[in-house]
Amino acid sequence: MKSEILYPGAFPMVRVYLNEGETVKAESGAMVAASPTIDIESKMEGGFLGALSRKMLSGEKFFFQTLRASRGAGEVLLAPTVPGEIVLLDLDGVNEYMVQKDGFLAGTEGVKIESKMQSLTRGLLGGEGFFILRIGGTGRLILNSFGAIHKIELKPNEEYIVDNSHLVAWTSTTTYNIEKASSGWIASLTSGEGLVCRFRGPGVVYIQSRNPGSFGNWIRQFIPVSE
Amino acid sequence: MTSIPNALCFGDGLPGAGAPCHVTVSADGLIMVPVGTSPLVEAAIAFTAMSVEAGGLDHDQLVVSWGVGASVRTLYLKDPALILAFRHAAPSVLMAHLERAAEQVRRVRHSHRALWGSAVGVVVGLGLLLWFGADLIVEWAVARIPVEWEQKLGETVYQDFLSKEPVIKEGPAVSAVQEMTQRMAAKIPNNPYTFQVSVVQSPVVNAFALPGGYVVVFTGLMKKAESGEEVAGVLSHELNHVLQRHGMERIVKMMGLAAVVSILVGDQQGLIGLARQLGLELATLKFGREQETEADVTGIRLLSDARIAPDGMIRFFERLSEKDKERVELFSSHPMSAARAERLKAELAALPKQTPEPFTFEWKGVQDSLGVSEAKK
Ligand SMILES: [Zn+2]
Numbered sequence: 187m188k189s190e191i192l193y194p195g196a197f198p199m200v201r202v203y204l205n206e207g208e209t210v211k212a213e214s215g216a217m218v219a220a221s222p223t224i225d226i227e228s229k230m231e232g233g234f235l236g237a238l239s240r241k242m243l244s245g246e247k248f249f250f251q252t253l254r255a256s257r258g259a260g261e262v263l264l265a266p267t268v269p270g271e272i273v274l275l276d277l278d279g280v281n282e283y284m285v286q287k288d289g290f291l292a293g294t295e296g297v298k299i300e301s302k303m304q305s306l307t308r309g310l311l312g313g314e315g316f317f318i319l320r321i322g323g324t325g326r327l328i329l330n331s332f333g334a335i336h337k338i339e340l341k342p343n344e345e346y347i348v349d350n351s352h353l354v355a356w357t358s359t360t361t362y363n364i365e366k367a368s369s370g371w372i373a374s375l376t377s378g379e380g381l382v383c384r385f386r387g388p389g390v391v392y393i394q395s396r397n398p399g400s401f402g403n404w405i406r407q408f409i410p411v412s413e
Numbered sequence: 414m415t416s417i418p419n420a421l422c423f424g425d426g427l428p429g430a431g432a433p434c435h436v437t438v439s440a441d442g443l444i445m446v447p448v449g450t451s452p453l454v455e456a457a458i459a460f461t462a463m464s465v466e467a468g469g470l471d472h473d474q475l476v477v478s479w480g481v482g483a484s485v486r487t488l489y490l491k492d493p494a495l496i497l498a499f500r501h502a503a504p505s506v507l508m509a510h511l512e513r514a515a516e517q518v519r520r521v522r523h524s525h526r527a528l529w530g531s532a533v534g535v536v537v538g539l540g541l542l543l544w545f546g547a548d549l550i551v552e553w554a555v556a557r558i559p560v561e562w563e564q565k566l567g568e569t570v571y572q573d574f575l576s577k578e579p580v581i582k583e584g585p586a587v588s589a590v591q592e593m594t595q596r597m598a599a600k601i602p603n604n605p606y607t608f609q610v611s612v613v614q615s616p617v618v619n620a621f622a623l624p625g626g627y628v629v630v631f632t633g634l635m636k637k638a639e640s641g642e643e644v645a646g647v648l649s650h651e652l653n654h655v656l657q658r659h660g661m662e663r664i665v666k667m668m669g670l671a672a673v674v675s676i677l678v679g680d681q682q683g684l685i686g687l688a689r690q691l692g693l694e695l696a697t698l699k700f701g702r703e704q705e706t707e708a709d710v711t712g713i714r715l716l717s718d719a720r721i722a723p724d725g726m727i728r729f730f731e732r733l734s735e736k737d738k739e740r741v742e743l744f745s746s747h748p749m750s751a752a753r754a755e756r757l758k759a760e761l762a763a764l765p766k767q768t769p770e771p772f773t774f775e776w777k778g779v780q781d782s783l784g785v786s787e788a789k790k
Pocket of ligand 1: 650651654700705708
């Protein structure tokens with residue numbers, strides 16, 4: 187299994203080569219094109235059939251596709267929905283990343299993904315969502331961002347503060363606290379706006395150079411209001 | 414020649430994400446061997462030269478540091494077996510320090526909790542109870558949520574979801590699920606919900622309902638079903654989750670304290686904001702076994718009341734349990750479905766016999782409108 191980034195920059199794609207029988211797990215809708223030897227298996231946890239499942243508390247991502255080279259070797263082209271960079275990370279079984287939900291693009295075979303419920307205070311305060319993905323195992327993890335991806339390396343005990351809507355991923359050796367609730371208790375609790383994360387190393391934090399929420403608000407002013 | 418790392422080493426000149434290495438415990442310390450090409454050099458670290466503490470995101474990693482100035486190195490160990498071996502081999506002085514650190518962590522957590530306590534007063538008690546799963550409080554809180562809130566909440570997530578998925582707007586498939594839903598809705602006395610059903614183009618064989626009565630059926634399920642009655646069975650089950658407010662119960666349970674506070678202070682926006690963060694996870698909420706049984710039983714009664722042949726639901730369960738044996742991957746294994754089918758048969762036998770009325774559509778035609786079956790492979 188090999189993978190590479192095509193057209194690095196704002197509008198990249200990833201090419202993943204699969205040998206016969208190999209699979210790659212991708213965010214649903216990420217597949218742009220594939221060789222005819224590739225089959226798509228879609229899956230959704232929960233819902234009517236999820237309830238029939240034995241593992242009542244499994245934590246797979248809500249929607250993803252498994253692309254399998256079932257009829258011979260082939261390649262798959264994957265791209266994120268939003269304009270922004272892609273980063274490839276190699277997992278060796280010991281490193282582990284916490285990934286904000288929209289940051290996951292794909293993972294090769296051997297990459298383990300579980301969604302992790304945030305601890306009460308962290309989760310409710312963090313705008314990155316109630317669930318984050320905890321990704322480990324071995325293989326290649328492919329992340330995407332909105333805008334450029336910037337990597338922050340932290341030495342042991344070194345701290346850094348990040349606006350939490352700019353978060354993409356961070357290593358599990360890095361701890362963090364959410365700080366500064368700007369406007370009222372419930373308001374910031376529920377919107378997650380105006381909150382920052384104080385990270386403490388060692389480890390790496392990946393951030394995105396654009397804020398999807400702010401961009402959405404900016405766009406909204408140009409959309410005529412019907413009614 | 415070790416190739417599988419079990420620890421990460423941090424320090425000047427090493428990669429920011431840590432240098433992978435293999436650590437073993439010896440009688441008087443640790444032996445660290447770098448894995449792969451690495452600026453790290455093999456080292457033996459004596460227990461007497463190191464300090465230890467708990468670290469990492471969940472405070473479940475053992476952090477070992479040694480050296481001074483620019484040569485300080487910090488190891489993060491996560492493997493429980495390795496940490497256990499370390500605990501056994503390390504002198505008690507070193508471990509005493511770790512225990513102190515662990516105590517400190519507990520104290521910090523405790524003081525955080527105290528802070529919350531002063532902020533929300535007596536509600537913390539309720540929250541903690543919730544946290545430990547007091548179903549009574551969940552029911553109490555859910556009973557206090559107005560249906561309009563529930564609808565707004567469900568609709569928010571529903572619209573978010575539909576805006577990202579290819580929705581089939583009209584045609585035989587849409588008319589079919591609407592007919593099924595209307596026939597059932599007409600038989601629900603004092604129904605506070607207006608059900609909305611959408612058909613989404615996807616090979617996923619599934620369907621789900623959001624609180625407030627918003628239902629999504631995937632074309633994958635419609636292609637798999639052999640009759641309209643089978644789909645109606647799934648819908649009936651899902652509608653009953655809505656009617657019994659199972660989703661709200663799960664949400665309140667998951668969001669715990671904050672949800673109860675929002676409900677208590679009448680903060681509708683707050684509750685919706687919280688639910689929005691849950692987003693699509695709302696649809697993946699796993700209901701409890703009791704809730705599933707309840708939805709099954711009330712589901713088959715509703716089918717019977719609406720004069721929709723209720724054996725469709727049973728047949729669908731049975732077929733799924735057969736399929737499961739061969740298609741483990743797609744559905745995960747669920748020995749439950751066979752048992753559920755049995756239970757439903759017993760329930761059906763106890764119901765008064767009704768003469769089923771067929772639907773106005775022809776199921777084959779509905780399926781044909783969905784195009785070539787991609788789910789068959
Ligand atoms: Zn159910």
